[in-house]
Amino acid sequence: MKSATFKVWRGDREAGDFQTYEVELEPGYVVLDAIHKIQAEQANDLACRWNCKAGKCGSCSAEINGSPRLMCMTRVEDVAGNGPITVEPMRTFPVIKDLVTDVSWNYEVKASIQKMTPREPDFEDGSWKMHQYDVERPQEFRKCIECFLCQNVCHVLRDHQMHGEFAGPRHFVFAAQAEMNPIDLTDRIPQLREELGIGYCNITKCCTKVCPESITITDNAIIPLKERVVDRSYDPLTKLVRRIFGRSDKG
């Protein structure tokens, strides 16, 4: 493959349109390389966000041929061959310029999630004894690079724009990371049900499919949290057992 045609979305919050660029390719090119080349040779004012070019900073999220992906981890040859390659900004967040979107809403939601309350330390130096086995579950969620591709693809945010009522998959991953931590005492279940709106998720698993870190978002974070919400709010039997034995899911 020598060259490829790119249709890149150019514009700002008010208006925008696709512009076509022809790019000479070099072996191993990823979409971000092509965007940089366009920037260097054809459109110096093309805005794109990036940092690591290694799929680790989560900055270069975009929609390539309509699918949410990291530009730096998408090889051109994998998306070519079906007409021009379209590159557009994430649709769920407001555009700042060209491929750059304003994802700051995500940081606000994250800040609103109840913090961890560690139990009394096990040792005098203030440290805890934890079994690696129990830590592994929340550790999966620590892989998140905050690319917000899962937020972008989730139809509750994307199509229904329920940013005020629904925290989105990334934040269920974040909440699960704290909620399943063996030394955490905070109870986030009411918050997950009410403010974070976990009940809006209808487990369509689009978030899991796009996650570049392969976090099993739906099966390992969202559904287990939903089950805990059921325990607390919807299941009369578990509620009764809890009331009688005062059992909790902590510890």
Add this chain to the structure above:
Amino acid sequence: MRKDAWWIQPLFVFSVFTAFVVYSTWAAFQGAFYWHENLLSPFYSPEIWGASEHALWQRTGTPGWWPGFLPYSPAFLILWAPVSFRLTCYYYRGAYYKAYWPGPPSCSVGVPREAYIGERKFPLIVQNLHRYALPFALLLLVFLTIDAWNSFRFDAAGGGKEFGLSVGSFVLTLNVVFLSAYTFGCHSLRHLVGGGMDVLSGRPVRRKAYECVSCLNARHMAFAWTSLLWVAFSDIYVRLCAMDVWTNVRFF
């Protein structure tokens, strides 16, 4: 707009699921040809009240308490259990919302819409009671295991039973294997056996159970489909044998 053939998957789910619903409804209404010698169709198991030798109460006709204006079939007494289990299953929910509703038809091919309540309010809030269908699904496995066992036992020439092997034995055994792999991979079961707790170290039994369920759970979608297709095939197999269209070949 996505350029790949994103519609293939929802179309597949729609077609297979619809075909299954149509076939199983038809099969449940038949009330006949659901057993052949030592084989019982899984749609009719357990046969609580019916004419075959497999029935718990072997009677012809309709139970006295059954409303006369409704048609009767032994399948009606039990099918609610697997139906409610599958309808509220986390995997199927995600799949049929996409295929039927469609909300959304596929990932990042949404139709912007106004009203959306998800599983927060009636009617879909009922989905949260999936776990209540689980004990019934587990109980069905017991009966299906008995059916599979019976498929190896044939009438002996001099009376009594003898061990044997037929194609039907394989069909019903695989049926219970696939259904178990599906049922034991349930998300609610995973939560129940250990997923609901943050500390599993030092609880060897729970830990093992959680690991086993998690292992099947990771393949839940695959087992959901295999078990669905195989249970329908099992009914077809028994039905066609009972109608003398197929012969249940016996190896020994």
